[in-house]
Structures are given as structure tokens and as C-alpha cells.
Amino acid sequence: MFGHEGNSNSPAMSFACEREKSPDAALPPPSDLNNALTFPAFWDLPSEYEISETYPSSTKPRKHWCFLGKIVSSNVFVRLSLEVEDKAGHRLLVAFHTDDRGAAFRDLCLRGHTIAVLYATQHTFAFSPPGLRLEDNAHIKVFPYSLEQLLEASGELFDDGMGKRCEACRMADTSLKKCAGCKNAWYCSKKCQTNGWRVHKRTCSVMRDVQWFTRKNWENNSYPFFFPIRTKGWQVSQ
Numbered sequence: 378m379f380g381h382e383g384n385s386n387s388p389a390m391s392f393a394c395e396r397e398k399s400p401d402a403a404l405p406p407p408s409d410l411n412n413a414l415t416f417p418a419f420w421d422l423p424s425e426y427e428i429s430e431t432y433p434s435s436t437k438p439r440k441h442w443c444f445l446g447k448i449v450s451s452n453v454f455v456r457l458s459l460e461v462e463d464k465a466g467h468r469l470l471v472a473f474h475t476d477d478r479g480a481a482f483r484d485l486c487l488r489g490h491t492i493a494v495l496y497a498t499q500h501t502f503a504f505s506p507p508g509l510r511l512e513d514n515a516h517i518k519v520f521p522y523s524l525e526q527l528l529e530a531s532g533e534l535f536d537d538g539m540g541k542r543c544e545a546c547r548m549a550d551t552s553l554k555k556c557a558g559c560k561n562a563w564y565c566s567k568k569c570q571t572n573g574w575r576v577h578k579r580t581c582s583v584m585r586d587v588q589w590f591t592r593k594n595w596e597n598n599s600y601p602f603f604f605p606i607r608t609k610g611w612q613v614s615q
């Protein structure tokens with residue numbers, strides 16, 4: 378008689394774990410920043426030559442896509458150039474060949490911030506390994522958040538697995554009121570909203586910024602996307 382009750386439990390438990398893992402294996406929705414086709418790593422980007430021939434009919438990686446990378450360091454000799462780490466952990470050079478040589482973005486390009494580049498392509502530099510050669514300010518946006526924060530906020534927007542709860546007291550209720558800023562946090566009362574704001578404040582602005590991406594149709598939009606130039610009016614208000 379072995380009598381190890383724990384042993385008889387383990388096969389069933391590991392089965393349960395595997396079952397829980399399977400939904401994660403599915404590709405996130407196309408508008409989720411965690412989707413690797415819409416928001417590809419550097420080596421999954423098309424090369425600059427490929428795009429000039431096939432755009433806008435190209436579907437690789439998508440008709441519309443955006444590169445996301447964390448800023449590791451920046452340099453302003455001649456032009457702004459960054460060392461950036463992509464989603465896969467690969468480091469590359471991002472060089473500003475825009476009209477102002479990156480002046481518009483210089484103050485925001487700090488270590489740990491995130492750069493987004495619409496329609497980014499692999500560029501072959503003469504004297505350094507392949508990277509991004511940025512030419513259009515309207516395709517560039519720098520966020521004062523980490524890439525992890527943005528990915529997490531995006532994932533949360535698509536996660537409707539949990540029932541709505543008051544952000545402050547965690548009460549579940551059908552009559553909860555939405556946060557007017559991000560429309561992704563709920564409160565049971567004015568008092569809870571006031572109490573919860575100190576904690577929610579930062580998440581709220583990340584959420585609002587992320588919705589610029591998550592509310593777009595990245596598969597079939599008929600015109601190219603561009604980032605608004607000014608911060609004012611940038612965040613989604615409708």
C-alpha cells in the first residue's frame with residue numbers, strides 16, 4: 378500500500394494546467410498590441426525593397442502594421458539615433474532621417490520609453506547592421522511608458538474574462554459607472570472614483586493611448602494610418 382494521495386492527484390492537475398494554457402496559444406486579436414502580425418518584431422518586418430513593389434496590396438506582415446520597441450539609449454550626433462530593443466529582444470539602430478533629424482522627438486526618447494513606427498521596414502545601413510531609417514514624422518510616436526506597460530494595457534482591453542468590479546472597493550455590480558477617461562475602469566460611486574483615482578491615474582493614460590491602436594482595423598483599413606502631430610487631441614475621446 379503506497380497511500381500517496383498526492384501522487385494520484387498530480388496527473389489530473391497537470392491535465393488541468395494544460396487545458397488552461399491552450400487559449401494562450403491562440404493568436405491575440407489583430408488590434409491587440411500583443412499580436413505579432415500587426416505589431417511585428419524587427420526580423421518579421423518586410424524589407425524596404427519588398428514594400429516599394431507591393432504596397433499597398435502587401436499583406437505581409439499585414440496591410441497595416443506598426444513596429445514597437447523599447448528605447449535602450451539615444452545619441453544626437455548629427456541626427457537623433459537610438460538603440461532600440463524589439464519584442465523579441467533583438468537590438469537595432471533606429472536613425473532619424475526626418476527633415477528635422479529627430480529634433481521633435483529628442484526630449485521624449487529616454488531609456489525605457491517606447492517608440493512606435495508605422496509601416497516600418499528593414500533598412501540596410503552602409504556602416505551598421507540592419508535597422509530602421511525613419512523618414513516621416515507622422516509615422517513616429519514615442520510613449521513615456523515601458524513596452525511591457527503598453528502590452529499589458531492592451532491585453533487587458535481584450536480580456537473580458539473577468540466580471541466588472543469597482544476599481545476601488547472591488548464590488549461587483551450591474552450599475553457601475555465607467556471612467557470617462559479610458560472607458561475601461563468602473564466605479565460604484567463618486568466616492569470610490571475619488572479614492573481610486575490616485576492609483577488609476579497612470580493606468581488611465583496608458584489605457585487611453587493604447588486605444589489609438591486597439592480601435593483600428595489593422596487588417597482592412599482602406600487608407601494608411603498616421604500619428605497625430607500634436608499631443609493634444611491625440612488621445613481617443615469618442
Ligand SMILES: [Zn+2]
Nearest residue numbers: 543546565569
Ligand atoms: Zn466602489
Ligand SMILES: [Zn+2]
Nearest residue numbers: 556558559581
Ligand atoms: Zn480611466
